[in-house]
Amino acid sequence: KEDLSWVGPLTESKGGCAALQMNHYPACPDPDQAMGLAAHTDSTLFTILYQNNTSGLQVLKEGAGWVTVPPIPGALVVNVGDLLHILSNGLYPSVLHRAMVNRTKERLSLAYLYGPQPSVQISPLPKLVGPSQPPLYRPVTWTEYLGTKAKHFNKALSCVKVCAPMKGLDANDHSRVRVG
Ligand SMILES: O=C(O)CCC(=O)C(=O)O
Ligand SMILES: [Fe+2]
DSSP states (O other): OGGGGGGOOTTTOOOOEEEEEEEEEOOOSOGGGOOSEEEEOOSSSEEEEEEOSSOOEEEEETTTEEEEOOOOTTOOEEEEOHHHHHHTTTSSOOOOEEEOOOSSOOEEEEEEEEEOOTTSEEOOOGGGOBTTBOOOBOOEEHHHHHHHHHHHGGGHHHHTBSSOOSSSOOTTOGGGOOOO
């Protein structure tokens, strides 16, 4: 219950907010010259993705580069979104992913995008912050975060960051990731 206090009083809670997005990627004779969906992180708490039996989804894995997530019959893909990244204070990083097109086959995917009520403040959970682990992100509502994302795209997480990492690169800072 304490872990869910950010939602507000549960008795009054109207639950979260969700949207379904249907993606269609027609076959492309020159797939190296086209991109189905450019590299991005989802601005959700999490996304549940169904893909038909044509592969195309890729996630960026540190040290390995772009890795294909093959469709498995009966399986769904769960993506951690930016708001869960913030809520977990970076413990569950949102994953940079993209969709490639296929030379001969069309591809379909169905994304269930789940987030909080648009006006609920999202900030790192109190139990995940302390003297040795300060909150890395300031409170934001989904509405505010979507505005930041529209303006700054893959740098949006950095925009709501409260303190810069002391040294070296921040592995979770997607703005530093080279795409392509
Ligand atoms: O088509 C896919 O596999 C990815 C779709 C996606 O990333 C999205 O809808 O946000
Ligand atoms: Fe996505």
